[in-house]
Amino acid sequence: MTLTFPLICLLLGFFLFFGIILTKSSHRLGVPSLVIYLALGIFLGNGGPFDFIYDYPEFTHSFSNLALAIILFIGGLETDFRHIKPVLGRGLVLSTVGVLLTAGSVALFLHVAFGIRYLEGFLIGSVLSSTDAAAVFSILNSKGLRLKENISETLELESGTNDPMAFFLTTMFTSMLHEPEIHIGPWLWLFVKEMSIGFLAGGALGLATSLILQRLQLVNRGMYPVLILATILIGIGALMMWHGNVLLGMYVTGMVISSHREKWLGRKETYLFFESISWLMEISLFVLLGLQVFPRNMVAYLPQALIVCLFLILIARPLSVFVSLAPFKASLQKKVFVSWVGLRGATPIVFSLIPLIARVRVADVIFNIVFAVVLISVLLQGTTLGWLANKLGLNEDQPASSQM
Secondary structure, three states, X not given: OOOOHHHHXXXXXXXXXXXXXXXXXXHXXXXXXXXXXXXXXXXXXXXXXXXXXXXXXXXXXXXXXXXXXXXXXXXXXXXXXXXXXXXXXHHHHHHHHHHHHHHHHHHXXXXXXXXXXXXXXXXXXXXXXXXXXXXXXXXXXXXXXXXXXXXXXXXXXXXXXXXXXXXXXXXHHHHHHHOOXXXXXXXXXXXXXXXXXXXXXXXXXXXXXXXXXXXXXXXXXXXXXXXXXXXXXXXXHHHXXXXXXXXXXXXXXXXXXXXXXXXXXXXXHHHHHHHHHHHHHHXXXXXXXHHHOOHHHHHHOHHHHHHHHHHHHHHHHHHHHHHHOOOOOOOHHHHHHHHHOOOOOXXXXXXXXXXXXXXXXXXXXXXXXXXXXXXXXXXXXXXXHHHHHHHOOOEOXXXXXXXO
């Protein structure tokens, strides 16, 4: 099937329409809507009934990075800094130390269990090390949970800030596999440089946008969200040109704008607009990633993916959470719940495209295993969040059914 412009318009409308319709069914069945979007892409794509082949990893990666940047900006925009300030330390430790511990433990497990080289194991661990902002934001909102001990704030801060670390590690280990003569020293400097530029540029852009919103009196309030969208695109382009971390920069930009939201007009219109944009990005992102996979290839790796996923859920994630939260005051129930909510979503799949584009030797294996792990993770963890919160007594709307 040849992709023409009319066909592209038809497919885009079809994906969005059925993605929205199926969302209602997913809530009724208790299945996260993200799985429905992935399944829609898988069904219509490679090996589906329409003889439609989609194999464009470069375009998928570029669009996915744009979508993730916008989703993280919206996550920051919807975050009240006053609420996350009490959990700032533990959230940042989870998003840095937790990512490193997860990547390292997965690499060790893959070496012992399957004989995979440590460098390749670290690459797989890095791809799987971050929790997904889109998945966490979406599932927590859809479940309507009111969690105790600032758990929602901790999870949202972690998922919003651990993508930059995972992205950097994935890029670094991909380069090391592609060019073995590269050493880690220059990469450490590059890490500091990218994170610093992303943080400072994101903060400056957020502050500048806030000042403009406060002083600019637009006749039509519907233009305020368009103005903010323009600054997002400017920020993404500038950060790419300056080699700053785009994901971190966009999250910081959103948080800074949010912290001044009481001082500018058009707040209601802005939040409604970006809520719609968030859903648009999530649906298109997951459907596109579903299109990219070849189901027959993925099925062949399901046994390995199941083993890796169980290790990730039952050992690697709890290890990273319990170690990261050790210096902070946190109940056992909170640690257990945060360990379970280590949802893998679109982000690991997007990151697995990096070695695929670089043509690393094991790239196809990594992509298919990661895709299967994400499906298992979202289905298993995403459908049990409400039950576990009630079981642990962490849902403010329902007393605990048992005590740990």
